[in-house]
Amino acid sequence: MQADGPRACRFGRRWYLNNESWHPYVPPFGEMKCILCWCVSGETHCQRQECPPAACTSPARRDNPCCAKCR
Numbered sequence: 001m002q003a004d005g006p007r008a009c010r011f012g013r014r015w016y017l018n019n020e021s022w023h024p025y026v027p028p029f030g031e032m033k034c035i036l037c038w039c040v041s042g043e044t045h046c047q048r049q050e051c052p053p054a055a056c057t058s059p060a061r062r063d064n065p066c067c068a069k070c071r
Contacts, residue, residue, distance in 0.1 A: 021038040054070055055070060
């Protein structure tokens with residue numbers, strides 16, 4: 001039987017609406033800020049934030065904890 005409206009996604013113990021996005025929570029690590037998930041017609045898709053390569057030998061993660069930048 002086909003549903004009339006857009007389907008929701010289940011991730012862990014939570015449900016997310018179609019087109020909703022979130023940072024996944026993974027025990028025991030907690031919220032994964034560098035990964036973004038979203039719901040598309042009942043399917044969950046996740047992707048790690050893409051970062052440009054740092055052009056220095058010892059980059060820091062000051063402003064963005066996901067991507068290293070030169071000082």
